[in-house]
Amino acid sequence: MSPVIKKKRNKFTLPSKYLLLILSGVCVALMLVTFKTDLFEGPLRAAAGYVVVPFQKGIASVGGYLYDRAEEMGQLKEVLAENQALKDQVDALTMENAQLQQDKYELTSLRELYEIDKATSEYEKTGARVIASDSSNWFYSFVIDKGSDDGIQVDMNVLAGSGLAGRVVSVGPNYARVVSIIADNANVYGTILSTSENLMVSGDLQSVMSDGVIRFEQLYDKENKVSEGDKVVTSNISNKYLPGIPIGFISSISTSYNNMTKYGYITPAVDFQHIQEVLVIMELKQQVTQEKHSMDKE
Template identity: 55%
Template sequence: MSPVIKRGGDKFTLPSKYLLFILTILCTGLIAITFNTSVFNGSVNSVAATFVVPMQKGITTVSTYIKGVSDNLASIKALQDENAALRQKVDDLTNENTGLEQDKYELTKLRELYSLDNQYSDYKKIGARIIAKDAGNWYHSFVIDKGTDSGVVVDMNVIAGGGLVGRITDAGPDWAKVQTIIADNSSVSATVLSASENLIATGDLELYNEGQIAFSKLVDEADKVTVGDKVVTSNISDKYLPGILIGYISTIEEDSNNLTKSGRITPVVDFEYMDEVLVIMQLKKTGE
């Protein structure tokens, strides 16, 4: 049976074989379109698998790396800040410890001066700080921060560290210069306390580098003076008040004249390290 198609008032008859042919062509076209679409989708998927997916993986890897670097930088910055804070704390503690050590040192020196003040309580004294010294390690002369405005005058005796340092040789309104007993031109009339024998203690340019002073003109026929005996300023000294400790006999030698002895004295004062001294506020009276 053939399909009938009306056309106007007439009837149009389509043979069955043509209809079958048309339907076959139509199905074939649909199959081709479907196949081509599948191929296209496969191509797209293949392209995505080849390029897009690795790119996504790369982006993910880079993002992860950047995040890791950023986290590491943040950690490093935090550690640097913490390290800086710790360094500052160490500096603060170091400064605090230095201050405490300085306070302890000054307290020790003040105690020594206080003890010395009591030791020579018969004399009026004022404390002074050393503000300048000659070149070298040893204090053979130096300047203090007290002067004529404080009543300090030339030839006043200066003590520290348990004994005699020297005497004032020059003075201004707020300063004074001290020549110590280890200076090359220094000379002190002294007495060996245990034997009541007199001698002359003199500074020596070579010896003061060893912290020593020389003595001479010791008359000791009975050999009463021995190493370790205490030496003090004598009553016959023209510049120094009597009874101030100078030091201790360290060596004794017989002079070539066989009448006197000479040697060395180890001063009680450490002339390598001094910061503060006491000035005895009175002069030796002539004939005293």
């Protein structure tokens, strides 16, 4: 028995785009027939109305929807543009505020240097900028942008903020390294300004980092005249630091076990976390001492 071969009939399909085009043409034709001529009246015009009116409503609805979306897209673009403009304005204001804060800090720093310059007006000085520091956030050692070409010498005293920062320990042609008084190996003879009592200020980096103070000792104060808040300046007996330069203020004071001397801590006159500009005194203690001796002999 031979197999029955079924043939599939090819079904005719019309692409949707052509169907839409045909329907649109019919709609336009019916609209023209209905509203532009008076040849067809009665049932034909009514039938055309049943076809055309719903189609017109659909087109109007779609058109209105598309118009609304177009309006919304336009508004969205405007909002996005305004938002970007506001972001740019905020960025500009943020940068401007940061610059103002920087300018304010630099102005404060320069004012402090101006005041310490007046307080030590008997010494010739030159200004310099810090160009490098040690790896920590504390300036116990730093480099300035002036050196031997500018007359800088080893052991010259360096001022910052409202007082003594340290001294020059090495010099290059256009730079110099400064070790500050908070370094662990630094020692400065100081004097209590109100009583003229001498003491030794010892660098104590750990105390500065933890409490913002530096240690002092060897204070002879049998009459208990020294108290918290007293100003400490460099002593005339120091062999490397010129006299009368502010070091800081007594923040705490205690009596040693031998009951003969006192020790305690000083709040430094310099912010050793933020040093940008300094003043270098262009005179050495040895030179000043020799000049003074020469004048005394005369």
